[in-house]
Amino acid sequence: MTEAMSDPLLPKKHREAGSILVLILILMVPLAGLALALVTQGSTHTRELGANRGRAAALVNAESGIDHALSQLLQDPTNLDLIQETYPGSANLRYLVEFSDLGADALDNDGDLDVDEADEDGFVSLTSAGSLNVLGYDAAGDPISENSHFYLKRIRAIGKANNGLPGFPYAVYLGDENAEVDFNGNAFLIDGNDHDADGNTTAGAAVPGIATVGDPVDIEDQISNQQSDNVIGSGGEPSVHNTASLPLQDYIDEYKASADIQFNNPSGTFTGSLGNPDGPVFKVTHCVGNLDISGGAVGAGLLLIEGNLEITGSFEYVGVMIVTGQVIFRGGGGVKRVIGTCLVGGDFIEGAPHDEDLELSGTIDILYSSAIQDDLSGSLATFKILSWQEL
Amino acid sequence: MTSILLATTVLSLCWPLLASPAVAGEEQRPVRAQLERALTLLESTEAAEQDQAAEILRGLPPAQVGPALLRPLESKQDRVRRVTLRLLRDVGYDKCRGRIRDMLRQDTDPTVRREASHALVALHPDGAVDALTTAAVHDRDVRVRRAALLDLGTLRTPEALDSLIDQLEAQLDEGDDYLAGITMRSLTYCTGKTLGKNIEGWRHFAEEFKERASEGEEDEQEVD
Numbered sequence: 097m098t099e100a101m102s103d104p105l106l107p108k109k110h111r112e113a114g115s116i117l118v119l120i121l122i123l124m125v126p127l128a129g130l131a132l133a134l135v136t137q138g139s140t141h142t143r144e145l146g147a148n149r150g151r152a153a154a155l156v157n158a159e160s161g162i163d164h165a166l167s168q169l170l171q172d173p174t175n176l177d178l179i180q181e182t183y184p185g186s187a188n189l190r191y192l193v194e195f196s197d198l199g200a201d202a203l204d205n206d207g208d209l210d211v212d213e214a215d216e217d218g219f220v221s222l223t224s225a226g227s228l229n230v231l232g233y234d235a236a237g238d239p240i241s242e243n244s245h246f247y248l249k250r251i252r253a254i255g256k257a258n259n260g261l262p263g264f265p266y267a268v269y270l271g272d273e274n275a276e277v278d279f280n281g282n283a284f285l286i287d288g289n290d291h292d293a294d295g296n297t298t299a300g301a302a303v304p305g306i307a308t309v310g311d312p313v314d315i316e317d318q319i320s321n322q323q324s325d326n327v328i329g330s331g332g333e334p335s336v337h338n339t340a341s342l343p344l345q346d347y348i349d350e351y352k353a354s355a356d357i358q359f360n361n362p363s364g365t366f367t368g369s370l371g372n373p374d375g376p377v378f379k380v381t382h383c384v385g386n387l388d389i390s391g392g393a394v395g396a397g398l399l400l401i402e403g404n405l406e407i408t409g410s411f412e413y414v415g416v417m418i419v420t421g422q423v424i425f426r427g428g429g430g431v432k433r434v435i436g437t438c439l440v441g442g443d444f445i446e447g448a449p450h451d452e453d454l455e456l457s458g459t460i461d462i463l464y465s466s467a468i469q470d471d472l473s474g475s476l477a478t479f480k481i482l483s484w485q486e487l
Numbered sequence: 488m489t490s491i492l493l494a495t496t497v498l499s500l501c502w503p504l505l506a507s508p509a510v511a512g513e514e515q516r517p518v519r520a521q522l523e524r525a526l527t528l529l530e531s532t533e534a535a536e537q538d539q540a541a542e543i544l545r546g547l548p549p550a551q552v553g554p555a556l557l558r559p560l561e562s563k564q565d566r567v568r569r570v571t572l573r574l575l576r577d578v579g580y581d582k583c584r585g586r587i588r589d590m591l592r593q594d595t596d597p598t599v600r601r602e603a604s605h606a607l608v609a610l611h612p613d614g615a616v617d618a619l620t621t622a623a624v625h626d627r628d629v630r631v632r633r634a635a636l637l638d639l640g641t642l643r644t645p646e647a648l649d650s651l652i653d654q655l656e657a658q659l660d661e662g663d664d665y666l667a668g669i670t671m672r673s674l675t676y677c678t679g680k681t682l683g684k685n686i687e688g689w690r691h692f693a694e695e696f697k698e699r700a701s702e703g704e705e706d707e708q709e710v711d
Contacts, residue, residue, distance in 0.1 A: 317598070321535040361680060361681060363679060384681050385680065403676070404675070421675065422672075442672060443637075
């Protein structure tokens with residue numbers, strides 16, 4: 097072959113046939129290299145894609161862990177038990193959620209140099225580790241082999257538990273030390289004895305009919321002798337006692353976001369339903385400005401008024417009323433009844449329009465009920481996620 | 488026959504005039520007796536008797552109770568003066584504006600001054616702004632200042648609104664959070680608005696309020 101190629105007597109076609117083969121061989125080397133590179137890159141991409149998919153699955157799993165924790169805390173905000181869950185229907189997915197009560201972890205979590213002070217109360221840290229292990233997990237829940245097919249993502253969320261409303265052990269609370277009350281006639285009853293949702297007296301402990309942050313004598317002085325037995329509860333008659341101040345505006349700020357019914361500076365008179373006293377079916381009602389209620393309105397739940405509340409005609413409410421201004425019950429139009437408690441930032445007035453904080457006129461019953469307060473508080477218990485971070 | 492008919496007609500026309508003094512006298516006597524008894528009880532030093540008197544007086548004809556209350560209004564007992572002011576308001580006796588103003592300004596007992604503020608706004612709302620403003624700004628007892636501020640809100644007039652806004656501005660400057668809170672509540676009661684500490688917002692609203700009030704007055708004049 098070499099001889100033929102080198103023989104100058106042979107035709108030119110025959111002399112160059114071997115050179116093409118050589119050329120092909122020379123070209124095959126880089127092509128083979130290129131092919132190898134492409135195969136390697138494809139393989140890497142496939143692995144990367146698999147890894148991405150694994151990490152995404154792990155992240156989704158970690159998020160599922162947070163959702164699971166949220167559900168656990170909504171049922172019971174004090175339940176901080178570890179959650180360890182294998183994803184239903186798939187043996188190679190798992191999440192694990194650890195809780196930390198920031199109000200009791202002996203750390204200064206808010207950086208104010210105080211440890212576990214009041215403003216850290218209720219805050220909970222949730223760390224959720226979501227993982228995917230291709231080889232699955234053993235009976236103890238540990239990955240069978242933490243090799244390259246194991247993916248882990250961790251999320252840390254901070255949330256705040258809200259245990260619902262605290263108990264308000266009084267029928268009426270007056271939050272202004274200079275509050276005035278104006279009671280007209282004798283057809284009213286402020287009763288600190290415990291009642292059920294229907295207004296029947298129960299065996300629960302009696303509490304003050306009226307609790308004031310000021311001097312009880314100032315309130316007693318505004319109640320005539322004939323009216324003394326219209327304010328009953330613990331202690332003598334009238335049942336008026338001193339109590340600590342309540343942050344009414346804080347309660348309003350906390351629950352107004354959950355309002356089912358919202359009023360903004362209403363100009364008319366409301367005549368409808370703010371929940372159902374039968375049952376009762378609770379609703380959260382929030383009003384910015386004065387609220388006038390009339391025409392046989394009913395309601396149940398939490399009534400939040402950033403202004404004055406004026407009630408004319410018959411009215412029935414089961415729950416907690418929080419009013420930053422005055423509460424005015426005007427006479428006529430049937431029975432007005434509140435079962436639960438009535439928290440008044442200003443005055444309590446009954447009858448003619450003037451400036452006392454609590455004014456009572458006509459047939460009015462304000463009855464303390466611990467059962468209603470407990471039911472309402474339970475329905476308001478929430479847990480909110482405030483921040484979210486992938487670790 | 489004609490004379491009988493004439494006599495019957497004259498008699499029927501005159502009968503109420505002839506009969507009324509006697510009937511009225513029968514009704515008057517127990518009222519007067521009850522009034523005297525109630526006024527005596529009212530001057531008692533016992534709170535229970537004072538309250539009993541107030542109950543009796545609320546059940547009597549207001550036209551007779553009102554003038555009779557001027558005497559206990561001068562009582563030396565603080566509680567009697569206070570109960571009397573409340574009674575004046577309840578019976579709607581509005582013939583003693585000057586005395587109520589004096590009591591708001593000068594009475595020695597703050598609870599009486601507080602009651603005088605309520606009585607003034609209930610019985611004499613016209614022209615009450617100046618007296619209430621003076622009490623709201625200058626009274627030495629916070630309960631009276633508080634009452635006057637809230638009473639100003641119930642007037643719902645442009646003058647009262649201006650007064651409240653001025654006072655809110657001064658209270659915020661002085662850092663008096665308590666009275667500023669009361670004034671804001673009074674402004675909300677007065678206007679139905681919740682502008683809080685926004686003085687400029689309140690002033691803007693007050694201008695609109697005045698314009699609406701003047702337009703309303705013009706409309707009323709046109710209707711007249």
